[in-house]
Amino acid sequence: MTITTDDAAVQAVTTVMLVGVGGQGTILASDVLAKVAAAAGLDVKLAEVHGMSQRGGSVDTVVRFGTQVFSPVVDPGSADHLIAFELTEAARWLHFLKPSGRLVTNSRTIAPLPVLIGDCQPSTGIEAALDYEGAVFIDAEELACEAGSSRSANVVLLGAMSVGLPFPVELWREVLAGRVPPKSVEANLAAFELGRRACERGACEL
Amino acid sequence: MAHSLLSGNEAIARGAWEAGVSVAAAYPGTPSTEILENLARMDGVRAEWAPNEKVALEVGIGASVGGARSLVTMKHVGLNVAADPLFTAVYTGVGAGLVLVVADDPGMHSSQNEQDTRNYAAFARVPMLEPTDSAEALAMTKAAFGLSEELDLPVLVRSTTRLSHGKTLVEPGERVEVPGRPYAKLLGKYVMMPGMARKRRIDLEQRLSRARALSEDSPFTFEEARGSAIGVVTSGVAYQLVREALPEASVLKIGMTYPLPEQRIRDFAAKVERLVVVEELDPYLMSNLLAMGLIVDDAGLAHIGELTPGVVAAAFGAAAPETRDPMEDLPARPPMLCPGCPHRGVFAALRAMDAVVMGDIGCYTLAALPPLSAMDSCVCMGASIGMAHGLGLSGGAEGRPVVAVLGDSTFAHSGLTGLLDVVYNGGVSTVIVLDNRITAMTGHQDNPFTGRTLQGGSAPEIDIEAVCRALGVADVRTVDPNLLKPTRTAIEAALVHPGPSVVIAKAPCALLTKERPDPFAVDEEACTACGECIRLGCPALSRDGTARAVIDITLCVGCRQCVQVCKYGAIQRTGAACDIGGSR
Helix, strand or coil, rough: CCCCCCCHHHCCCCCEEEEECCCCCCCHHHHHHHHHHHHHHEEEECCCCCCHCCCCCCCEEEEEECCCCCCCCCCCCCCEEEEEHHHHHHHHHHHHHHEEEEEEECCCCCCHHHHHHHCCCCCCHHHHHHHHHHCCCHHHHHHHHCCEEEEEEHHHHHHHHHCCCCHHHHHHHHHHHHHEEEEHHHHHHHHHHCCCCCEEEEEECC | CCCCEEEEEHHHHHHHCCCCCCCCCCCCCCCCCCHHHHCCCEEECCCEEECHHHHHHHHCCCCCCHCEEEEEEEEEEHHHHHHHHHHHHHCCCCCHHHHHHHHCCCCCCCCCCCCHHHHHHHHHCCCCCCCCCCHHHHHHHHHHHHHHHHHCCCCCEEHHHHHEEEEEEECCCCCCCCCCCCCCHHHHHHHHHHHHHHHHHHHHHHHHHHHHHHHCCCCEEEEEEECEEEEECCCCCHHHHHHHHHCCCCCEEECCECCCCCCHHHHHHHCCCEEEEEEECCCCCHHHHHHHHCEEECCCCCCCCCCCCCHHHHHHHCCCCCCCCCCCCCCCCCCCEEEEEEEEHHCCCCHCCCCCCCCCCCHHHHHHHHCCCCCEEECCCCCHHHHHHHHHHHCCCCCCCCEEEEEHHHHHHHHHHHHHHHCCCCCCEEEEEECCEEEECCEEEEEEECCCCCCEEEEECCCCHHHHHHHCCCEEEEECCCCHHHHHHHHHHHHHHHCCCCEEEECCCCCCCCCCCCCEECCCCCCCCCCHHHHCCCCCEEECCCEEEEECCCCCCCCCHHHHCCCCCCCCCEEEEEECCCCC
16 A cells, blocks of 8 residues: 655644643643644644653643644644743743744743752743743633632633634634533633633733 | 544554453553553443553453453553563463553653563564554554454554554444354463473464564555655654654555564665664664665664654754754752642651662652652562562661552552562561552552452452451551651551561542642741741742741642641641632
């Protein structure tokens, strides 16, 4: 069997990288994004890592969609969108963003273990550096509490992310509602809406 | 049926189900765990957690001999444990189809080593299929059962982290109901005494020569012709990287990597000017191609860790894309024990006692890191007990207390035989079983000590204390590790016991605890900045600008461990996180 494919397809792939701290819910957010892209009729690949890093370590998830997607993993300088669930992680993964890419980040920080125990000073100037790079800042925890549950901060960021992606809001809401526990659908849809609005307000130019 | 977005693990489960699998067994291990978790929810399948991979494979072999299509899954290091039955199961062959899925972890995202299971396929002489995405994972797993029956051999399906935990689009099919084959007593096939094994050894070669013929015709091996300048031979997820990184190259994607389709490789090699191999981990294909006498150009790709499209492209001379420089001086973020983790109390005590701690595989391995720094080794499942005994024999601890620490599931996996060794040989080791009522690190699976099975049934909740006593340990005690003083007292008492001793530190994993009491906060005026609570290494605790402790109330689960170490009564209960607007 000999197969030939349209190699130009590689060029038409969008790469979204979600980064954060194990336990913040990056996996749920990336799963919703991947399902939205699939429901929109696109080819999709998602790469995530489970296991030890999920215990409060630095985590990254990659979602790629387009007419045909090959690699599930990416290199520095190749993400079109970087969605950071935490400030230090935004800085840690920033070099994966294309020079022209878009950065949305939670404005909160979670101190890593070496900082908590005083072995290492917290980084200073991250917010300013990210601001210089054109970041859109979202206070995800505050908006999540406003939506009714401090645990839906990941969905607030999903809402913010959705503003920059080419899928209709109804599709996002439908996929999200099908992916979260039935009794938390309302709070999650509210969190999604607040994230979306915050991003629209917060000069989320595309 | 419409396309579904499935992980490799979900697709493997679906493929096995569609093939009519009726018995499945596994021990959890990242990145393989979710295969059985998914299969367990499907109709018509008996799916079980075994205490370890060797037992899982033996269950699979037995079910196959009994005529049921059977699936056994594990991570790469699990195959070391299951290697013993595997090497002889190829001699006996199968009754009904027997498929073994092994998930490698290039880059060691959640493993203690890197292994390339393709070597095992060649070593044990087991036919191997290597999927490149979820769709192939489903199709290959489904086909593997028929292949196993046709060849009278178990079949290995090799996954890697990026396949198992990547999601791609899949078109699921229907289940084929396969009637069970009648059991037949066949001494020459299933009783591998030397006289019979010698005959099966010769028969094995005949079965493998049929496998070679099938490999030449495998629909999972295909050639993509795009010009003759470069021809890449590849397999598994590496194929996807090649497609991304080298759009101009011709590709021979090998689906069955043992036995290799040598004629197809030779035909491909004859068509290209420069023959190269792109593969992750060991130079398995490379060595085989060289042994075939082919001239293969070495692209210089590393045999350590994962490949990326950029790494592959660079090896073929592509210029690196323009990127930002990585930001410097960022604090590292290693994984850490969760807030409220009951393991913390044990390790705080061991640190205070300056113990030499032989460790094991589980969440608790994180206690090796500062500030607890209370673990000295991590080798393999169950190693802690034998190593503590051996270290005691060496005299190297020079009077410091020596303990072995391992989890409940790890103890069931391969701690029991170690403890038997200590008792038998008159050792004096103290073993601490961190019984958090679950197999935690892999995402909360049941085990023989939890009282529940994979498919939600109840099981005898095997009593660890009774097991230890039955193995001949006279000094066995159970303590709640969330109570710090009693925990230390129990460990100290066990250490002075003249024979072997076991302390069971029993409290459920903090992530299992449904009730969430209100968090605690630090009274600034009472705090003297002594740092005792900080040394627990709780994610919710840190120092403020004046070195006093502060608690992040969004993370605090109210476990009271820090309250017990504060000599100044400075840590007090407060209100729920959202009531006071969260913390900054």
